[in-house]
Amino acid sequence: MKYTRLTKEQLEELQPEFVNFLATQSITGDEWHSIKKDKPKVAEEELDVFSDLVWEGVLTKVTYLENISKDQMHLFYLTDKEMKLISVKVMNPDLDLTTKVGFDWFKKNWQSDFVEYLTAAKAYTNDKNIDKFLLLKQGAVITKGELYKWFEKVIETT
Numbered sequence: 001m002k003y004t005r006l007t008k009e010q011l012e013e014l015q016p017e018f019v020n021f022l023a024t025q026s027i028t029g030d031e032w033h034s035i036k037k038d039k040p041k042v043a044e045e046e047l048d049v050f051s052d053l054v055w056e057g058v059l060t061k062v063t064y065l066e067n068i069s070k071d072q073m074h075l076f077y078l079t080d081k082e083m084k085l086i087s088v089k090v091m092n093p094d095l096d097l098t099t100k101v102g103f104d105w106f107k108k109n110w111q112s113d114f115v116e117y118l119t120a121a122k123a124y125t126n127d128k129n130i131d132k133f134l135l136l137k138q139g140a141v142i143t144k145g146e147l148y149k150w151f152e153k154v155i156e157t158t
Helices: 008-013 015-024 029-038 040-061 100-109 128-137 146-157
Strands: 064-068 072-078 082-090 115-123 141-143
Touching (some): 040 128, 064 128, 064 146, 072 128, 072 146
Antiparallel strands (some): 064 141, 072 082, 082 115
8 A cells, every 4th residue: 555545534535536447447335245245355455556646636636735833834736847845933832833823923024023934845756646645655645735825925034
């Protein structure tokens, strides 16, 4: 397995897609129930293959990721050739960027001496989607990139 098996909830959400996946292998509903009952290991393998296919499709389309913690934001723009990062660090121990109060403070004080910025770029390893997946495993979430785009404009004009 290349990624992680989808959760039960995710598999339930993707039931129509899973049925189509089984159909492409000429596995009917009755056959699937029989496989689950009589050959659980084969069923597990099918779930793993399906999970990898779903992850591959999702990761191929991901362009922006964000990982926001108490005092830092890591905003990623995933281009075809490299991963670009805008890193924001708030040096105020009383703030928590994951709360509304902390983020509101940040929006008003983003130019303060208590905020540091760093930009970087890094080439992908041999497998771009694995690199993206590892960022997700570390706590990043897929976004539309509004925060990254805003910072990119701010950095260009300063």
